[in-house]
Amino acid sequence: MARFVSPFAQWILSRNSNVTHRFRREFGGSYVLLAENCEKIGELSPFVSVAVRDLELLPKTDDKLYDLQWNINNSGQDFSNLDSVGPGIHGIDFNIEEAWAIHENREEVVIAMFEYGIDTNHPDLNSNFFQNIAELNGTAGVDDDGNGYIDDIHGANMSLNNGDIDMHRSKSIDPHGTGVGGVAIATTNNGFGAAGVFDGARLLTITGDDPNQTLLSFISDLTKGIGYLIDMKTRYDNNDGGANVRVLNISLGNFFSCERGIHPSIDAFLDASDAANKAGILIVGATSNLSINHDGKVKEWPTNCEGPNQITVGSINRAGKLASSGYGIHSVELAAPGHQVLVPWYFDDLGSAFAFVSGTSFAAPGVAAISAMISSMYPTLAPAEISQILIDSSDELPDLKGKITSGGKINAYSALLLAGERAVSQNPLGDFDGDGNLDSSDIDLLSTAVREQSLDLTYDVNSDGSIDQLDRNYWITELKKTWLGDSNLDGVFDSSDFTFAFTAGEYEDETLGNSGWSEGDWNGDGDFDSSDLVVAFAAGGYNSGPLP
Template sequence: MQNPIIDMRYRSSVMRNAGRFGGSIFKIATVAAALSGLLLEDSLAHAEQKQAHRGMTAPSQKAGHPAYYIPGEVLVKFKDEASRSAIASLSADMGAKEVRAMSVNATVIHRYKLDGTLSVDEAVLKYRRDPAVEYAEPNYLYWLQIIPNDTQFDSLWGLHNIGQTVDGTAGKTDADIDAPEAWDISTGSPNVIVAVIDSGIAYDHPDLAPNIWTNPGEIPGNGIDDDGNGLVDDVHGWDFSANDSDPIDPVDLNPEGNPGHGTHLAGIIAGAGNNGTGVTGVMWTAKLMALKAGGVNRFLSTTAIVSAINYAVTNHARVINASFAGPDCSQALYDAVSVANDADILFVAAAGNGGTDVIGDDNDSTPNFPANFSAPTVCDGQQKAALANVIAVAATDQNDRLASFSNFGATTVQVAAPGVRIISTKPTSNVTNVLLHNFDSNPTGLGYVFGGTNSTWGITNSASSSQPNSLTDSPNGNYRDSTDSFAVGPVFTTEGRRGCRLDSRVRFQTEQEFDQVFPETSKDSGTTWEPLRPLTGDSEAQFVPFTWGDIADGVAGSRFRFRFVSDKTMVFDGVYLDDIRIACTAGLPSGTTDYQFLQGTSMATPHVAGLAGLLLSVNPNLTVSQLRNAILSTVDRKPSLGGKVSAGGRINARAALSSVAAYFTVTTNKAGAGTGSVISDSPGIDCLRWEVPAR
């Protein structure tokens, strides 16, 4: 972890690639020395190499970046006239098995798992060529962007800047969003639902618990789908990443892990105000809907995001905070955001945090999604209209300057908000180990089962993190060509647990991108499997800490396996795994110590989402168009933002609220008096006149 910006740095012998989760900055490539990394299979350059001799074109949308997506999965939308038999026949020909279907705007998007006969690129291309298919794409990944008496309010410079020094840096007076002035009008409402699609929320944090949304149609803990939406016990939202009912936000202490991203955003939007504890959000009072689409590894899949958006629409959220970004334009994601637009939901998206140089990019020329849905864009050659519900947000610093890491765009980024050295809530860092395997004492008794094609998995003492043993795919030298082998761990339970994740120490040497190791997890003791993040490249003979991903909470028949896959050319030493662990969150966050500074366009975005919530607390009938106009037409214009964001400025909460708080009706109880109206003279409520109706 590097201050001031969340930063993961990996060294690759092939290429560097920027990924963004939330607007918190980090980098993706291959692990070197003490840090771990990843590069998903079939990036643009290598996809083109593999496809070239087949006369095919790689489906990645543009040169200059690799496409990141879940291995072995494709999303397909068929045309309305496509018959069931034609769909089934085509998928069988592809070696594709349907995992799950999603309904978006009354149409169905099919999620298929490939059997390995075709690569993701090949399958997408074949689907696209079929006349029954409207579109096909990989399952893309996106990455994790009145003064109250709260004890750390003085550190909240983005809300109220008097030039104070925060985290070692002095600010500029009034380089803030004028939150105290806005709170003279409204501090929020429990009737406004803001959905946070992210790594989850520590809904048990003392500064968040009062403002967490509870599903009115669900009875907690009874194991029944009371509201009939197909999700059992979705009390505070849902975990669409691990597909379980607990959207808790786990902290990962590994260098590249999730720092409690979603919880940090939630505190910016609606940390409980005036409660004598910690921080306050832009809204003192709201309902935060926890929609977990990623987790400890910071990656969010298209399917998880789309499912989360659908949930927000169904359950009447009015604002969605989307602090994640990626370079790939998903048509499925576009369709889902469009449905949110039709439902009058404002979609606030992080502009992103630049590339490998940690210098902000111009989104007008280097698109980032979903932020670029705010302007006309192209998805796989198809022109897409701008979505009127999207606001893309850049980040400013304590002196009202565009943050050095912040993306910008004169047409594609609309507004800026504070995003540097932002303090907010964090989950507890305490964990308990459900399982810990170091392979040192009776390793054969741990219950691992080996199998697959060309499998040579076993225990070795030739390399280890904790002496003397480790688990390896190839104990007797290099792995073999055309391997698809696995090591299956024992069944374990996460019942009564939350925030569970799989991590280990790992040493690896594989053919970059073509050969890889990745875990798969099961919720039915090993009958069906779901992949987690893959690893490829070279750790330079070092064991490095690596968090593979989230494990479903509350499952009796949990299981994991490590799978190793190689192609027909070039072999290397393979992978060594040690200190394999299932760790789950333990205990509650502290209202005194569980706060942290983070920065990125991720942190700027919830300032805007919180402002939208404040506007709705004043007038719940505001349309998306009115919300957007109130936010963008009332900014504090700043020279540093001219030509960088279309509104030319940083949000001003007081001015925005004043623009919609034009009329109030009050009833008096004074004897002999009638009812009257308090009428605001534009643009604020400082000048009032009292009218008593004629008697």
């Protein structure tokens, strides 16, 4: 059972033969209990008629190897030819199917990883690679965006200062990065291969050119790579290209202390990590693959690296037990599926393919992907807040209690619910874009949510359990305290609003869905036409001054 899941609590309401998935914002409706025993919900609240488990309502993807992915959906798979774990236990997975059902991708985010290359031709990956538009549309062999790296279209090579991230150019062909990236972003619902945890994100690979380099040399390349990511994130924030990097996955490490003063390379890495935190980048690291308590004398990088934006992940098997994984209640925060998981891979004789692999390396990217889901839906949350959400929303497991900080495994569904609660508490009610203001972009987001029958109760501003025109009316009259027709949102509806709206030139332009509030779409249907004039004048605010 997840802890701190949120007063949005999980429930399914069956009404008039329409099944609706909702979460209650307020305690007044009594929807504050988890649906562990769904048949009892009706007894707990008079407002619920028929309750059923939401998992039964979720469609399966059409990825051909999906049924083998216990980390995505643990249905009791038994890989007796691979290990002696036995059948899996239902629910010991990422809980990602439920999260997919409620997730809304409000802004595209980028997951970065440091690996020694990736199979850039893998058909289950290449459509989800990040694309640097300036370089993609630029001149080959030229640093078109002036960031110090030539042709860094899908990422950057720290050794060569260019965009060569393909695994086949390295000194030893290593498909490790292909598997790590695949856990995070393998294309879902493409009728082929495997499903990634979050294929709505884009993958940016930073790499070095020597898989056999020393740890300190690797850390130096990684530190340089973090600087690259910060620069790309800063460019994005300034509307100057770049990449909306929100998380960096590190599935490489070694037994070396991560304390300041040990070595200049470690100090530089920790400085870069602090800078990444300020830029809004979470760092997810995989702990070691040995059953060692890293709270003791055996220190490991990055397990023992500390920082508000750093979280370390251990690996569990499909029965919920630690599997070839380091631990430590003060050094490993969370666990995730990582034993005998199916991932995209590369073989010399087969080429691009798939394989069962094991290790914390393949647990961490799932956590990175879930953190990216949170960032894409609630972009105002800081790395430290997301890290705490992942910990607080985890599922306790007996084998993990007392061994890792959370005592449990990640739960994507519970994490999204808790993220919604904490994000809402940060911003004024109705400030959906998180900029601290109630403006036209917010009413446009709400209008879209109403049209698309969104299930995200962030938009339920009147707290009646539904997202509909009543929420739009509440936003306009109660939150913004203005009239229908106030196109420029200055608090009055007068002739200046017609000038403001008609200047956009979208009145009855026969282009569907291209208008927002500022362009005259006052009834929320996405278009500016005569019906908007009717509802605005019917509201009675024209030349009436401010709303009483």
